[in-house]
Amino acid sequence: NAGVTQTPKFRVLKTGQSMTLLCAQDMNHEYMYWYRQDPGMGLRLIHYSVGEGTTAKGEVPDGYNVSRLKKQNFLLGLESAAPSQTSVYFCASSYRTGGRQPQHFGDGTRLSIL
Amino acid sequence: KNQVEQSPQSLIILEGKNCTLQCNYTVSPFSNLRWYKQDTGRGPVSLTIMTFSENTKSNGRYTATLDADTKQSSLHITASQLSDSASYICVVIPYNNNDMRFGAGTRLTVKP
Numbered sequence: 690n691a692g693v694t695q696t697p698k699f700r701v702l703k704t705g706q707s708m709t710l711l712c713a714q715d716m717n718h719e720y721m722y723w724y725r726q727d728p729g730m731g732l733r734l735i736h737y738s739v740g741e742g743t744t745a746k747g748e749v750p751d752g753y754n755v756s757r758l759k760k761q762n763f764l765l766g767l768e769s770a771a772p773s774q775t776s777v778y779f780c781a782s783s784y785r786t787g788g789r790q791p792q793h794f795g796d797g798t799r800l801s802i803l
Numbered sequence: 804k805n806q807v808e809q810s811p812q813s814l815i816i817l818e819g820k821n822c823t824l825q826c827n828y829t830v831s832p833f834s835n836l837r838w839y840k841q842d843t844g845r846g847p848v849s850l851t852i853m854t855f856s857e858n859t860k861s862n863g864r865y866t867a868t869l870d871a872d873t874k875q876s877s878l879h880i881t882a883s884q885l886s887d888s889a890s891y892i893c894v895v896i897p898y899n900n901n902d903m904r905f906g907a908g909t910r911l912t913v914k915p
Contacts, residue, residue, distance in 0.1 A: 731905030794846030
C-alpha cells in the first residue's frame with residue numbers, strides 16, 4: 690500500500706518550458722489536491738478535485754492546469770514555467786474534506802525554474 | 804494576512820524536555836482544526852484532528868488543545884525525542900469549504 694506517490698521527485702526546468710507532475714493514490718479517495726510550499730509560508734492550494742472528471746481552482750491557480758481523468762491520478766501541468774513557480778509541490782488525497790478524515794500527502798516534487 | 808499564525812517560528816529543546824507550540828487563527832466558522840508533523844524532505848503527516856466542539860485530543864506523546872472562544876490551539880509534546888525534530892503545522896478547515904488554511908509551521912529541533 691503506497692499511499693500517495695508523486696513523480697518526479699526533483700526537476701530543473703528552464704523558463705518557458707512545460708512539464709507535468711503526476712500524483713497517484715491507491716486509497717480510493719474521492720478528493721485530491723495540489724499544493725505548493727514556499728519558505729516561511731503555509732501550504733497554498735493550487736487546484737483540487739472532488740471526483741473523477743472534476744477540478745476546481747484553489748488559492749493560487751494562475752499558471753497551472755490540472756486534470757483528473759482517472760480517480761487514482763491527479764496531474765498538475767505547468768504550461769510555460771516561470772522562476773516564480775520554483776517551489777516544492779505536494780499532492781494530497783482524502784475521502785472528503787472536513788470531519789475526521791485526514792489528508793494523506795505525498796513526499797513532494799522539488800521544482801526549480803532557471 | 805495569513806488566517807493561521809503559528810509561534811514560535813522555531814524552537815530548540817533538549818531531549819526529554821516538554822514543549823508547547825501555539826496556533827492562533829481567525830478562520831470562522833470552522834469545521835475542524837488539525838496538527839500535522841512534517842519531517843525534512845517528506846510530506847505532512849496527520850497528528851490530531853479536533854472538531855470545533857472538542858477541547859483536547861491526544862496521540863501518544865502529542866496532545867492538542869483547542870479554545871474556540873479565543874481562537875487558539877496548542878500542541879504539547881511530552882518527553883521529547885530526537886525523532887520529534889520536524890516542522891509542526893496547524894491547519895484550520897473552514898465550515899463548508901474545501902480551501903484549508905495552513906499555518907507556516909514551527910520548526911522544532913530536539914538536541915541530545
